[in-house]
Amino acid sequence: MTAAVVFGLCGAAAAGLGLYGAIANPRPLRKILAFNLLSSGVFLLFGVIARRGAVSAFSGDPVPQALVITGIVVAAAGTALAVALLLRFFKATGSTTLSAGALASAPADSIDE
Amino acid sequence: MTSDIILDCILAALVLAVGCWVIVVRDSFAAAVGFVAYGLLLTLVWVRLDAIDVALMEGAIGSGLTGALLLRASSRLGAKEQSTAAEQPGVMLRTVAALLSVIVAAMLATAVLYLPDPAPTLAPEAAANASATGMANPVTNVLMAFRAMDTMLEKVVLLVALAGVWSLARDRYWGGRPGPRFRSDPKDPLALLAQTLPPLGIVVGIYMLWEGADAPGGAFQGGTIIAAMWLLAVIAGLTDTPPVSNRRVRLALIAGPLLFLIVGFGGLWLGEAFLAYPVAYAKPLLLVIEFAMTLTVAVTLGLLIVGPPEREGAP
């Protein structure tokens, strides 16, 4: 049992948790949160692969580490876009529901433009 | 060391416990606070995995920028959002979702347990070629030189995301200033914080960029810190967001990828390949690109977090 294995299993479980939250929680903001959990789990798996690739001079394989760094930034950008969409949707409809039935009953004039 | 493994197990269990709580807790604000804590714990995990560059990134983004973004979103949505909780999917769907998640997690866990041994690694190649760039930080080398194409395209992805955010503006606010105008109150401790912290933060950000050549750090970490400091000044009302049609803002947005492209085509022109750096000038060239990248990352992330234009720009 090494640190790599422990955190690898942790990453796998975090990815599973995130997947469950993204499907099962009806609230969009919570879906975004869950999605971030999912991506963090995947990043951890990359980290584990990097850690296992350690050779004498380096503490890890730098390629997966670099991929994770770009990944974290892209995940943050995706989160920002999703939150902006959600806030705009909330402003337009006054609700955050994603269910088609509830949206149809929203007053039409509240959707501007 | 056995005590290290015990600490690792505890840390992993803690990460999962906070993760579970973030998923199941009813209140969205509480979930967002949980996410900040989750980001902090992940930072510790990355340190334990000896990936200091990633730990810096996770610390700056996970518990900093994204955490703040989600906290603000949850308070802007307010109580209205709770009512959506009534649409809890049925037991059937939840069971299927749980089953699916368990299967995915189990498959990933199996993959972790049966990773090939010895592990494939590109570290020796990265070490062998480090002299070509003159920089000692292998991660910076990968980001800026060996996989420069990825990094450049990643910046383009950020720009597309920003275009997506801007496109949510109402027609009449197009090109205007994003976000609300926060009022400044000189007696507020927040104003003091926002006056004192950003100068320090910008120094730390530039230090990150500078250190990034030889030690953990780099353009992404530095840019993120600078973005956070700018956002702090905006929230405290000390400065306003610029109109997104501002030419200088747009120039800062494309500075990183543009410089990458110029250098890239320069490499092609000089006869080697796209993005091939002439070895004699590799280090100065990379430093210039990194500087432009820091600027671009800072401006892009900052504008992504403040959201679409909500007001008309100043005449």
Place this chain on the structure above:
Amino acid sequence: MISVADIFTVIAVSAGAFFFMAGSVGLLRFPDTLTRLHALTKADNLGLGLVVLGLMPRAGGLLAALKLASVWLLVLFTGAAVSQLIARAARDGDQDDE
């Protein structure tokens, strides 16, 4: 062979750990938000300060020691400002979640 510096480190770090314990217990046991905030600021400032103080002689050189000190000063300053802000938010009617 135990040097004076080592003894200093042990004492300071132990004291720091003690303040972290005090802060956590206070955060858990104190009856209302503002008293809990009081407990928290103790841990923030003294706990970390003592840990930093203990580690400073072991840091490799003046620059590293200064960096340690600057981490503490940063936490001290932001902690003070943020505690003020949290206290204000709590006073101005903070809604319960449950």
Place this chain on the structure above:
Amino acid sequence: MAEFLQFASGFVSAMVVLGMVRIVRGPTRADRMMAAQLLGTGGIAALLLRSDITDTPSVIDVALVLALLAAFASVAFVVKGAREASGEPEASE
């Protein structure tokens, strides 16, 4: 010495975990935020100890970043608490 610092780092982490119960219990948002703040400070202490144990000075930089940005999330909460919630208009238009 390394053993002592290791123990201290474990102890500080354990205490912070104890404090994290407040994130779960609440009841007010300020309480949750405070617990997150404590976690940040404890995490910084653990990182500094870790940096000493493993002799990796760059870990101090991680602590520095946490020290800078931990306040940032709290501020995002406070701005909501102090301004938007108290009925003040967000925008000055």
